Amino acid sequence: MKVDVATKNPALESIFNDPNQVITLDANFLIPPDRQMSSVRGIPFPLFQACWLNPIFELFPNLAIHEAVCSELISRDIKTFINSKVNASPPKIIIHNDSELTEIEQVLRASIEARIYPYTRYDPHIDNRDDRGEVKTLAYIAVKGLIYFAAHDHNAIQLVEKAELLSTGLDAVQAIKMYEILFFLYVRNPSVRKDLRILYKYQYYLTKHEKAINPEWGVFIPTMESLYHSQLQTAGMMCHDQLHQFKPGFSYAAIQMDRSKLTNNYKDPPFAMSVFLGGMIGILIITTYKIPRKSLTYREYGGSMKLQLNKRREP
Structure with missing residues (x-):
């Protein structure tokens, strides 16, 4: 799959903005990847759970799967x-059941399935397992007006992204690719970054063809940071400016807070709070890392407040 x-x-x-x-x-978001290449082993479940499954369920409280999956x-x-998530109290995963659909929704679902399945390996007349989960999933969320469908399967994503061209009835659905969630986890959960790199390479940068069309990890992350700046x-x-990374020899760290919609009036509570938080963060930096006060600068640019540890030369 090409990484865009x-x-x-x-x-x-x-x-x-709202996870x-x-x-x-x-289903492929939940199954450890195994590309069945004799020279490369698949991702073992313990690693997949530690760097992928656990983080996504921690960061996204409303993940869902269709019963067919x-x-x-x-x-x-x-x-x-998955059973542990289903049986948790409260449940930590939503199960989409077709039995919950009204009669009208059942008719609409059947209509959308009829548009989707010709582009897949699923045949509703024999109800085979091939691509059954994605067809049932996409038809259900389209009927229910749910927006986001996360997948790694290229064909499933094309059914969404080319909905108008293919007349699949999925025009209101939006696809999220696995590499995009990888980037989200990289940003939100720094503790799994090393393992995410392994997962990215296995999924997107393993074959000669993939290396020709996709960026390596060291290019992927800063490019995505720039794209979603x-x-x-x-x-x-x-991402690269997080304080927990600061240690002797590390040259730069920063915290940014958006103030683009705030006034410069100290009587305005949001503005006053941003200034107060900036001061407290500055004190925290200085006391935690024993940094000379003169090494810390405060800047405003483009409506943003930035506390910056000045770049230092190595001794």
Whole structure:
């Protein structure tokens, strides 16, 4: 699959702003990848769970799967994992059941399925398992007006992104690719960055063809940071500028907070609060890392407040 680092995905922008939205997953988001290449082993479940499954369920509280996807989860490990989410109190995953659809919705779902399945390996007349989960999932979320469908399967994504051309009835659905969630996790959960690099390479930078069309990890991350700069800045999440990375020899760290909609009036509560927080963060930096006060500068630019540790020369 080609990694697009040139075009913003509105769906990714939206979940950066609000990760509490319902995101419906295709089966391949839950199954450890195994590309069945004799020279390369698949990703083991413990690693996949640690760097992928656990983080996405921690950061996205409203993940969902269709009931048809459950039948595609053959591995005992992943079945046990999903069952633990289903049986949690409250449940930590939403299950889409066709029995919940009204009669009118059932008719509409059947109509959308009829448009989708010719582009897949699924045949509703024999109800085979091939691509059944994605067809059922996409028809259900289209009927229910749910927006986000997360998948790694190229064909499933094309059904969404080429909805108008293919007349699939999925015009209101938006696809989120696995590499986009990889980037989201990189930003939001620094502890798994090393393992995310392994997962990215396995999924997108393994074959000769992939190396020719996709950016390597060291290019992918800064390019995505630049592409989604406004979302990261607004949320105060500049990836390479996180304070926990500061240590002797590290030259730069920063915190950014969006003040583009604030006035410069100290009587205005939001503005006053931003100034107060900036001062407290500055004190924290100085006391935690024993940094001379003169090494810390405060700047305002483009409506943003920035506390910056000045670049230092190595001794």
